[in-house]
Amino acid sequence: MNTRVEVILQVRVVTTSGSYPDQGYDRAPAHQPVKVQLAEAVRKLRIRDTNGWVALVNGTQIEPEKSYEANGLKGDVVIDYGPKEGGGGNE
Secondary structure: OOOOOOOEEEEEEEEOOEEEOOOOOEEEEOOOEHHHHHHHHHHHOOOOOOOOEEEEEOOEEOOOOOEOOOOOOOOEEEEEEEEOOOOOOOO
16 A cells, blocks of 8 residues: 655745735645646736746756756745846846
8 A cells, every 4th residue: 555645835936927826825746846836826927928937946946847856845935936137227
């Protein structure tokens, strides 16, 4: 009998268009690819183009194709998701 314990994380995605969920955290299994939650955030926040965007956790870039577990993430996870390079300044 397989009694694998499912590890669940608390996940929040923060973008320049807002946060998903807008309050608190969403639950995600540790074996799920990060891209699943990012896609849900993009859909809910009605973001049109994420070409060139990166996902950062605590300032470190993570790989959305990999699971939370494979990215070394656990517990409460806040993902900063946005353009790789910031915009220009005042001219």
